[in-house]
Amino acid sequence: MLLRRCGTDALLVEVDSLTEVSAVRAALQGLEGIEELVPAARTVLVKGALNQVREALKDIDLTKVPTTHPSEVTIPVIYDGPDLGLVAETAGISQDEVVTLHTDAVYEVAFCGFAPGFAYLTGLPESLQQPRLDSPRTKVPQGSVGIAGEFTAAYPRATPGGWRLIGRTEITLFDPKAETPALLQPGDQVRFVVA
């Protein structure tokens, strides 16, 4: 673990894996005075309360995976994505088996980024860990459910994107006018079910 200075009131905590990111996030979440806590692929950015942050990181066990989740969310999916066939072919299995694999797994929100409410979910079965499309789509429709590398995600709104799309959800993922704008937050546990 490496602490990198980021201006006067923030630190970038650099670690070696998503599991360690999760451990750092869990250790810092809820510390009084923290203004921003932004997990990413190999880092956690933390702004504010730097003395308490340094103290909390002193004795941290990075191998300890948090067992509690801020919330548990189920997302109904219609599995009719334009890349379902490609994904099945790449994995060497049937389309039904893709759906079974995707719905049987339990995911965790590793971090959000790219667009408001866009959550990168880890826990994807190995045979579904596939590369992005050779040529990204200029418009991925809102609610599309895709996979890319070790992640799966649902698009909160229409954006360009290169993920392989296996389905779509009608659930609202981000509504800035709502009391709780983002359906998914870092640390949440997520399951997909067939709608």
Added chain:
Amino acid sequence: MNRTVTIIRTGPQALIQDLGRPGNAHLGVPPSGAVDPHSLTLANRLVGNPETAAGLELLLGALTIRANTSCTVAVTGPAVQVHVGEKLADSHHPIHLRPHEVLEIGTPETGLRNYLALSGGIDVPEELGSRSTDLLSGIGPDPLRDNDVLELGTPSPANDADVVPPHQALQTLVIPIRLGPRDDWFEDAETQLRQGSWTVSDRSNRVGTRLNGTRLNRRDGEIPSEGVITGAVQVPPDGQPVVFLNDHPTTGGYPVIGVVDRDHLRFFGQARPGTSVRFRPIV
């Protein structure tokens, strides 16, 4: 009865802004808010508003409004000509408008953004705790258009601030920058920053101020996306730095060579294309 003003004509860009919605970066939501918060809070104080009230951020001024109620307004930012009807009025000073009076804000000769506060503040619904327009992610109200009608909140009694100094736009900015978090991607980052010189690019916006000039030599490659804060100076492969302003993306994959303190960031928010920039690195 509702207190309102009508937008008769906007300039290049007129946005509703308050102090933004920090604290939501973990959801992928930029902080947004006025890029020169100092000028917005001064304007609010002149009309008796709390500093957090929503006002207007006017790129190159140039806004005309009609009051549909009596209200107090104040224009801050760089020095600019202001008229009420045909009569010249003072910027950086409270101005009382009677119903049907027209306020016309000219174009400042220096600087980039004027701020207009209206007594009671602009009353649009909050999104994630703020009324600010975020141009990157589309959160908050749309940019203003001609003929829009804006509702105002309930005014408080004016406080004792009655004149404030205009923003002094400088032809050369010398900006302190704290090295890190990725200064190790650069060979002798401190010297490169200290010896370089740049000008503000005309492709700058609320997402970031782009600088043209000395190429910062960095390692090739990208970092797995990581959180970035407002004021971060990111260096893409072309070596031309970008200073992240309020509507910046919450994560990025280019190395951040250093971070500009909040107190100095507003000078970028007010820097016209062509302004010279030098950095004073703090190790």
